Amino acid sequence: MKLADLNLLPDHEQQRLLQESKGPELPFPTEATIVQVFRERAAESPDVRAVVFNSSSLTYRELDDWSDRLAGELSAAHGTRAGQLVALCLNRGIEMTVAIIAVWKAGAAYVPIDPETPDERVRYMLDDTAAPVVLCSDVYQGRMKRIAAAGTAVRAVDGPWGRAARGGGAAAPAKTGAHAGSLAYVIYTSGTTGKPKGVMIENHSVVNHVCVISDLYGFAGKPGQEVMLQALNYAFDGGIVPMVLALLTGNTLLHVSDQLWLEGDKFTEYLRGNGVTHMNGTPTFYKHLGLGEVPSLKRMVVGGEALDAACFREMTRANKVAVFNEYGPTEATISTTSHMVREYDLAIGQPQANSSVLILDEALRIVPVGAVGEVFLGGPGLARGYLNMPELTAERFVANPFQSEVEKADIAHSPDGRNARLYRTGDLARRRSDGALEYVGRNDSQIKVRGFRVELAEIEATLNEHPSVTQSAVLPAESGRYGLAAEVTSLVGFYIAAEPLDVGELLRHMGTTLPSYMVPTELIHVDALPMTVNGKLDVKALHALRHDVDSDSVAPRTELERKIQEIVAGIIGVEPAKVGVEDDLFGLGLNSILVIKLISALNNELGVDIAVPSLFMAPTIAELTEIPELQAVQVTVPQ
Structure with missing residues (x-):
C-alpha cells in the first residue's frame, strides 16, 4: 500500500469534520416554485x-x-x-x-x-x-x-x-x-x-x-x-x-x-x-x-x-x-x-x-x-x-x-x-481551528475579472484561432496572481507568430467573440513561450518579457488628439507625455472598469455620445479620433 492511499484521520476526527462541514438545517418550501x-x-x-x-x-x-x-x-x-x-x-x-x-x-x-x-x-x-x-x-x-x-x-x-x-x-x-x-x-x-x-x-x-x-x-x-x-x-x-x-x-x-x-x-x-x-x-x-x-x-x-x-x-x-x-x-x-x-x-x-x-x-x-x-x-x-x-x-x-x-x-x-x-x-x-474556511487559490487557470469567472484557456483558444498565431498564453497582468481569485483588473496575452502582428487587428479579432472583460489589455509577440524544467509555463519569465518591450511614443498632432491624451492620462493616472497617440491604450493600463470612466469623461468633456465597444474597436488615440462621433468635434485652443 502506498502512503498516499492511507487515511491519516482517525474515524472520530473524520466524523467531527464531516459535521463541521454542514450548515444548520433550515426548513424551506421544497415543493414551491x-x-x-x-x-x-x-x-x-x-x-x-x-x-x-x-x-x-x-x-x-x-x-x-x-x-x-x-x-x-x-x-x-x-x-x-x-x-x-x-x-x-x-x-x-x-x-x-x-x-x-x-x-x-x-x-x-x-x-x-x-x-x-x-x-x-x-x-x-x-x-x-x-x-x-x-x-x-x-x-x-x-x-x-x-x-x-x-x-x-x-x-x-x-x-x-x-x-x-x-x-x-x-x-x-x-x-x-x-x-x-x-x-x-x-x-x-x-x-x-x-x-x-x-x-x-x-x-x-x-x-x-x-x-x-x-x-x-x-x-x-x-x-x-x-x-x-x-x-x-x-x-x-x-x-x-x-x-x-x-x-x-x-x-x-x-x-x-x-x-x-x-x-x-x-x-x-x-x-x-x-x-x-x-x-x-x-x-x-x-x-x-x-x-x-x-x-x-x-x-x-x-x-x-x-x-x-x-x-x-x-x-x-x-x-x-x-x-x-x-x-x-x-x-x-x-x-x-x-x-x-x-x-x-x-x-x-x-x-x-x-x-x-x-x-x-x-x-x-x-x-x-x-x-x-x-x-x-x-x-x-x-x-x-x-x-x-x-x-x-x-x-x-x-x-x-x-x-x-x-x-x-x-x-x-x-x-x-x-x-x-x-x-x-x-x-x-x-x-482553520476555529472552523472557518480560508480560500487559498485554484488548482487550474481559472481567475476572476470584475467578479466574472474567466477560464484563461478560452481566451487562449480564441487567440489561437487567428490564422497568423501558432501558440499563445494569457495571464493576469498583475504579476503573482496567476491561478488566484484575487481582484484581477487586466489580462496580458503572449503570442507566437512569424512576425509581430498589428495589436489593434488582434484585439478586434478577439473582440468579435469574447466579452470585453476577457479581452487582454496587452498583446506581446514572443519567439517562444518559456517553460520551467518541469515542462510547465514559466509565468515569471513571461512577465519579465513585458519589461523588455520598447515603444516609441508619438506625440499629439492635433488639438483633439492632445485633449484626448489629457483625458486618458487623467483616467489611467500617468503623465500625458507617457501616452502616445499610437500607443494601445489597454497596453498602458486601461482596464474594463477604467473604460467606462474614460467613455464617461470623453462624452462629458467633448459633448459626444461614444459607446463602450467603440474603444475596443479603436484602442489608440489616433484611431479614436477617426470614429464618426469624434470627427466633427472642434477643440478650442486656450488663449
Whole structure:
C-alpha cells in the first residue's frame, strides 16, 4: 500500500469534520416554485413598492399584473411553456424585472445576455439554448433579429409589444407544468474548451437560497422593511441576488443605471433618496464607488472575488455597517458560505444553512484541519449541470461518498436520495481551528475579472484561432496572481507568430467573440513561450518579457488628439507625455472598469455620445479620433 492511499484521520476526527462541514438545517418550501412564492408576497403586500428605477416604480400589484399579461402573451402567441429557455438582452430597469417574472410565470427559464456581449458569442448562446423567443430592449431588437436563427421571435419589452401587454391582453396561464425541479435560469460562464458553458439552476435552489439568506440577515417575514440595490450585471449570478431576495420576501428592488454608480456623489444621493438598506457587490465594484454616508444602509455583502484589506477599508470608510463576505460559484446558486467581517481576515466563513462545504484530497478524503484541499459543495443549491455538456457535468458533479443512509432513503425528489451529489469547484482552501474556511487559490487557470469567472484557456483558444498565431498564453497582468481569485483588473496575452502582428487587428479579432472583460489589455509577440524544467509555463519569465518591450511614443498632432491624451492620462493616472497617440491604450493600463470612466469623461468633456465597444474597436488615440462621433468635434485652443 502506498502512503498516499492511507487515511491519516482517525474515524472520530473524520466524523467531527464531516459535521463541521454542514450548515444548520433550515426548513424551506421544497415543493414551491419561484412564482408561487412571488404570488404569496404580492398578495400579502400589494401596495408595497416592488421595483424602482430612477423616478419610475411599480407596486407588487402592478408588477404582478403586468408580468401576468406578458406571460400570457408569451404563452398564447409563442407557445412558451415549461422546459423552454427564453433569452433576454435587456438594459437595467423595470422592464428587466417584469420580463424575468413573466418568463417564470409562463413556466420557462431565462437566459440573460449582456448587451455588450459580441455577436458571435450571442449567436452561440442562442443556438446552444435553442431559445424560441428573445425578449430585449427596443434598442437591441434589430441586432437580435440579425443574430437570431430564422423562426426565432424577437420582442421588445419596452416597445409597442411590451407596452400593449401592460395595458391588456391574455392573463398568465393557470397551469404551466412548471414545478420545483424546473429550470429557473441558465447563466453562461467561461469554459476551458473555448466556448462558454451554461449552468442550469432549478427553482427549488433559488427558493432555498432566499430562505437561507433572508433568515441569516434577519429580514425573513418582514415585508416592506428592505430596499435592495440592483447594481451588478444581471448576466452574472451576483446580479440575480437582489432581485430574488427583494421580490420573494416582499421588499423593494432598486435598479441603478450603468453610469450612475461611477459618479460617487450622485450615486450616494440616489441611495439616500431611496432608503437603500442592502447592497451586494464585488470588491472591484466597492473599490470604485466612492460611496458617501447612507444612513439607511444596514449591511454590505461582498463576493465574486477575494476580499482584501483595501476593499474592506473602502467599504467601511463612510458607513459603519455590517459587512458580510460570501463565497460560492454559480454552480451552487450564488453562495454557500458567509462570514461577518469585523476586521479584515482571509476567512470566507462557514457553511450556510442547508449547505455542506467539504475540503477533500485527490482521493475524496477529508483533509485534516489546516491542510489544503479542494472545495467540494453539496446541498439543494447545486445546479442540475451544464447545458448540453453531459461529460463535463459528470466530471464536475460527482457522487457524494459521505451521503448518509438517512439521506439515501429520502427519495422524495430524487431516486438517488438527498445530498447525493457534490460539486468539485477547483478552488483550494483550508479549514482553520476555529472552523472557518480560508480560500487559498485554484488548482487550474481559472481567475476572476470584475467578479466574472474567466477560464484563461478560452481566451487562449480564441487567440489561437487567428490564422497568423501558432501558440499563445494569457495571464493576469498583475504579476503573482496567476491561478488566484484575487481582484484581477487586466489580462496580458503572449503570442507566437512569424512576425509581430498589428495589436489593434488582434484585439478586434478577439473582440468579435469574447466579452470585453476577457479581452487582454496587452498583446506581446514572443519567439517562444518559456517553460520551467518541469515542462510547465514559466509565468515569471513571461512577465519579465513585458519589461523588455520598447515603444516609441508619438506625440499629439492635433488639438483633439492632445485633449484626448489629457483625458486618458487623467483616467489611467500617468503623465500625458507617457501616452502616445499610437500607443494601445489597454497596453498602458486601461482596464474594463477604467473604460467606462474614460467613455464617461470623453462624452462629458467633448459633448459626444461614444459607446463602450467603440474603444475596443479603436484602442489608440489616433484611431479614436477617426470614429464618426469624434470627427466633427472642434477643440478650442486656450488663449
